[in-house]
Amino acid sequence: MMSDVLITGMNGFLGKAISEKQKKCFNLFGLSRSSGYYNIELENDIPVFNKVFSLVIHSAGKAHVIPKNELEKKEFYKVNVVGTKNLLKGLEKMGVPKQFVFISSVSVYGLENGINIKEEDALLAKDPYGRSKIEAEAIVAQWCRKNNVVCTILRLPLLVGKCPPGNLGAMLKAIDRGYYFNIGGGKARKSMVLAEDVAGFIPKVAAVGGIFNLTDGVHPNFSELSSAISKQKKKKKSPLNLPLFIAKLIGYSGDIFGKKAPINSLKVKKIISDLTFDDSKARELLGWEPGSVLEYLNNNNL
DSSP states (O other): OOOEEEEETTTSHHHHHHHHHHTTTSEEEEEESSSSSEEOOTTTOOOOOSSOOSEEEEOOOOOOOOOSSHHHHHHHIIIIIIHHHHHHHHHHHHOOOSEEEEEEEGGGGOOSSEEEEOTTSOOOOOSHHHHHHHHHHHHHHHHHHHHTOEEEEEEEOEEESSSOOHHHHHHHHHHHHTOOEEETTSOOBBOEEEHHHHHHHHHHHHTTOEEEEOOOSSOOBHHHHHHHHHHHTTOSSOOEEEOHHHHHHHHHHHHHHGGGSSOOHHHHHHHTSOEEEOOHHHHHHHOOOOOOHHHHHHHSOO
16 A cells, blocks of 8 residues: 655646656655645645645745845745745644655755865855745754654755756756856856656655755766757857956956846856765765766756
8 A cells, every 4th residue: 555645846846856756656645836636825824634644745945046125035934934834734733744854955054165065064044045944944853853753854956857947947048049158167066966866765765864965976067067968959069168257357347237237246256166065974874876967968858
């Protein structure tokens, strides 16, 4: 008999990957804003469940974007913190699960550069998104301790897969349209991970619990990524390179023009800085063996 599993954010990028990967292993019940078995906005309402789940995977949340105003800043708290609280209240009313997996982010570390950042490192995020994830992590951990639920927190970097969102999605569009360029040779390395690998790993890690960074272990740089994508899209030439001193001049100009400028010195620094995370804990304790993002890009049409 298959276990009943609840997935919040089932229509999101990772939620879809989890559903596809685990649909033959579990009875999946989705919760999302617009469709699914439970159709609800968690930030506004406490869900009413009609069954007790063995596992809950909480992947719903407001994604990391730069807020344009105070209202958008508050949305991170409302969706990621209040939404989590309401989910937990709903579960308590019907019956708590045996296992709970919270999808968090490496943004909780609050760093724009660094190499092999570990789970034990300080959570220094000061931006609305990172702070909301820190608070949600604490709420989930406390609730799980109180209710004797096995608690897992997965801190994820950039997710990769078919039609990816966010920065990688923007990079794909820019390369496809011919206006992407690397800065300073594109040498900066960034951690990322395949969504399908995370989806496949969840049942294993959920049974054990703990806090884990997950990456592909390769941490490709921008030059490697853009070259792989260009080949996959059958571009005749690799993306152009913008010398670092020119990029810095553009960044300084952006500083002068303020918020209206598409790029500034801070963004340039972020692009040219390494930012990688250590996933050795998952590898050593649970045999985490992810695929390479670069191999995936070389072999799949995004």
